[in-house]
Amino acid sequence: MEDQSRRDLFKILGSSLVLTTAGSGVLSPALAQHVHEEVAAVKSLSGGPNYAPKGFNRHNFATLRKLADIIIPKDEHSAGASEAGAAEYIDFLAGRSSELAAIFNGGFGWLDTYMHKTYGSDFLTAKPEQQTALLDKLAFQKNHTPETAPGVPFFAWVRNMVVDAYYTSPVGVKDIGYMGNGAMSVFSVPKEAVDYVMSRSPLA
Amino acid sequence: MFQAQPKTEIHDVVVIGSGAGGGTTVKVLTDLGMKVTLLEAGPMLDPSKDFKEHMWPWEVDHRGVGPNAENYFGKDIYPFGYFLAPNGYWNIPGEPFTVAPGSEFKWFRSRIMGGRTNHYGRISLRFSDYDFKPYQFDGLGNDWPISYEDMSPYYDKAEEFIGITGTHEGFRSAPDGKFLPPVAPRVHEQLVQRAGKKLNIPVIPSRMAMLTKPVHGRAACHYCGQCGRGCRTASAFTSSQAMIFPAMKTGRLTIISNAMVREILVDSSGKASGVSYVDKATRTERQIRCRAVVVAASACESARLLLNSKSTKYPNGLANGSGQVGRNLTDTVGHAVSGIIPALEGTPRHNSDGIGGMHVYTPWWELDKKNKDFPRGYHIEIGGGFGMPQIGSFRGVAAKAEGYGTKLKDDIRRFYGSQVSFAGRGEMIPNEHSFLDIDPVQVDQWGIPVPRFHFRWSEHEIKMVKHMHATFKDMIEAMGGRVTSPDLPESSASSVSVGGEIIHEAGTCRMGDDPKTSVLNKWSQAHEVPNLTVVDAAPFNGNPDKNVTLTIVANAWRAAEHLADEIKKRNV
Incomplete structure (x- = not known):
């Protein structure tokens, strides 16, 4: 949101609260809704097919998008990580941190070399079961091997940053079910949520 | 380096620091019709620009990790996250501090109008009767020269003004x-x-x-x-929005921001006569004259300032005849x-x-x-x-x-x-191993000797x-x-948390009845310098499990009313 409209919004929020305080001190539901929608205004985070990467070459960026969607795929609830702009987030930061770029570019180089030696193709063009065969060796401690050890810290970086990016995007926030960041006139707790937890607890 | 300022204006009361203690002093004194000059080491605050309230993480490209991915590499450029209020830092470039061998201590400093009240947790707990008389209670620590009954009316005032939830x-x-x-x-x-x-x-x-x-x-x-x-x-609650901004509207408050205080000046009679500070924007040395000084720079910064204010009259630092300035340092x-x-x-x-x-x-x-x-x-x-x-x-x-x-x-x-x-x-019990003194060698970028921390649980x-x-x-x-x-x-x-990490430092200018063993009297005035008052958590005897801010406000309120009385009676 533009700074100016944000300021206007808070002017509205501030003054209406002050105006109503003489009576009840309550923010009208309509205004609360307005505030909520205003702050929820969303810009697109995914760069689309014509996105020009800043930190990676096109091949590595495409590999990153693929990895992101394997780590956080589309499911029946929500879109996957590439739609949430996870690759663009990592690319943006790699363009500003040579330390980060080196970790990821090094990782992509190792990944493609491993895939070539094992399957005769790079990660991106390998079959899905070949891709996941490697990722299973990187993602679970019980599967670690000396041969794939260099890929383990790299995969941890990708997973961390994809998870970070996804759940700080509108898609991820919706998926997780965070419903706040609005204005409420009264704070209340739904009874069904309390009942659900108490009935499942040893303190029922 | 020290250029005498040609101006001879004499300010009534100069307050150093704009957090809970300084903000309260400004509010109470301007409400009583007095003229106050407030020095703050950081810039003015503009909530409409400086507060990132209601922002989603995706509204910034870096989502809060820092523009160069700093957070991923453990570089703490935002101590409590990008979206938090402009607050302060564990490490300020050009303003180091030292820690004695064998000690561990972290020193959080806020450099902005309102200080740490812009971001603090806002937990607001009264100290209890035994917190004011800890030695009587169990034989440990030092008693305050005042009791819960003395402070209670000021807790009432503080709570009614700030607004505190509770039952x-x-x-x-x-x-x-x-x-x-x-x-x-x-x-x-x-x-x-x-x-x-x-x-x-x-x-x-x-x-x-x-x-x-x-x-x-x-x-x-x-x-x-x-x-x-x-x-x-x-x-x-913030002292900036609730206390200082309204005081600005009275016309009785002068604000000098980006003013890093170097020392408190004294006249030949030993009274505080003015303040010497660095105008950070221009790196210019300035002095102002005044009738009374209120120090509220935070417990450690205030002790540092007194220890650095040496003169022939006060060779061990201002108001430090007892040797207690800097001692009794506690954190939560x-x-x-x-x-x-x-x-x-x-x-x-x-x-x-x-x-x-x-x-x-x-x-x-x-x-x-x-x-x-x-x-x-x-x-x-x-x-x-x-x-x-x-x-x-x-x-x-x-x-x-x-x-x-x-x-x-x-x-x-x-x-x-x-x-x-x-x-x-x-609650930490004060101990002889936990204190600050002045590092014999290190100065900050303004040439001000820095504190050296000694700390042990x-x-x-x-x-x-x-x-x-x-x-x-x-x-x-x-x-x-x-x-x-x-x-x-x-x-x-x-x-245990590292000393300083909970950001509740207290006790470095303890108050007491005996000038030989305490720095301040029961009104938080220096025993040796009646027109010098200290009103952050430095006057506290001990550090109860009640978080310091509410008591800083109550004590500063009490001290400010007394100071106003004393000024009216021309005792100060």
Whole structure:
């Protein structure tokens, strides 16, 4: 949101609260809704097919998008990580941190070399079961091997940053079910949520 | 270097520092019709620009990790996250401090109008009767020259002005006050209340400086939970918005921001006659003359300033005839334990933002218990709920769950909102090993000698942390949860927070009746320099488990009224 409209919004929020305080001190539901929608205004985070990467070459960026969607795929609830702009987030930061770029570019180089030696193709063009065969060796401690050890810290970086990016995007926030960041006139707790937890607890 | 200023204007009262103590002094004195000049080492605050309230992480390209991915590499450019109010830093470029060999200490400094009140937790607890007389209570520490009865009317004033939530409960360890209505407990907090009931641990509505009703023109809270980011409607207390901005409208307040005070000047009679400071923007030395000085720069910064204000009359530093300036340094004892509570997994989603921080807390409940192996006590702060996802929110669960794909998504959905944390905040007993002095060599970028910290926890604090750990584990297990924090290490000094880390430094200019053993009198005036007052947490004797801010405000209010009286009577 533009700074100016944000300021206007808070002017509205501030003054209406002050105006109503003489009576009840309550923010009208309509205004609360307005505030909520205003702050929820969303810009697109995914760069689309014509996105020009800043930190990676096109091949590595495409590999990153693929990895992101394997780590956080589309499911029946929500879109996957590439739609949430996870690759663009990592690319943006790699363009500003040579330390980060080196970790990821090094990782992509190792990944493609491993895939070539094992399957005769790079990660991106390998079959899905070949891709996941490697990722299973990187993602679970019980599967670690000396041969794939260099890929383990790299995969941890990708997973961390994809998870970070996804759940700080509108898609991820919706998926997780965070419903706040609005204005409420009264704070209340739904009874069904309390009942659900108490009935499942040893303190029922 | 020191150019005498040609101006001969004499200011009435100069206040150094704009946090809880300085803000209160400014408010009380300008309300009484006095003219005040406020020096702040940082810039002016503009809430409409400086507060990132209601921003989503995706509104900035770096989502909060820093423009060059700093957070991923452990570089702390935002001590409490990008979205928090402009607050301060553990390390300020060009303003180092030193730590004596064998000690550990972290020094948080805020350099902005309003200081740490722009971002603090706003937990607002009265000290109890025994907190003012700790030596009488159990033979440890030093008594205050005043009692709870002396402070109580000022707690009333502070609470009525600031606006504090709470309920009347009748605990001796947590005196009741003038409260606004409390906020309904969140789901996990209701579960914690049940666990407390089972274990005989009280869990009562929290006492927080957020407005559940409008107060003095400040709007009621809109429950976005983001008080730590700064509140544009000023529904969460800050000295900047609630005290200093209104005082500016009186026409009696002059503000000099970006003014780093070098020393307090004295005249031939030994009274404070002015202040020498660096105008940071131009690196120019300036001096102003005044009738009285109020120091409220934060406990350690204030002690540093007095120790650096040396003269032939005061060779050991200003008001330091007792040698107690810098001594008795304390911080709060901190220890936290988190757990996953399966009963909370899959809780029907709802908005649990509320006020920023806990809606319920546990006051110290074992005051009357015999045979404890540590003195005094602690309170418990409770965390949990559906917070706004941030960078790092799910890193732990992703690493623990391992794997990837739809299962990872499911794991994160299940985890979200199922975590509960308990943070103990306990009392440290002052000890002879914990103090600050002036580093003999190091100066900051303004040429001001820096403080050197000496700090050590004693067995009292280490034993208290063991009690905290066992209690929090019991609470988590009573809810059917499992502890996710590490066990206490064998060498348990390392399980206590680092000194300074809880940002409740106090005690460095203790008040007392005897000028030989204390720095300030019962009005927080220096024994040796009657027109010098210190009103942050430096005057405190000890550091009860009650968080310092409310008592800073009450004590500063009391000191300011007295100072105004003394000025009117021409005693100062």
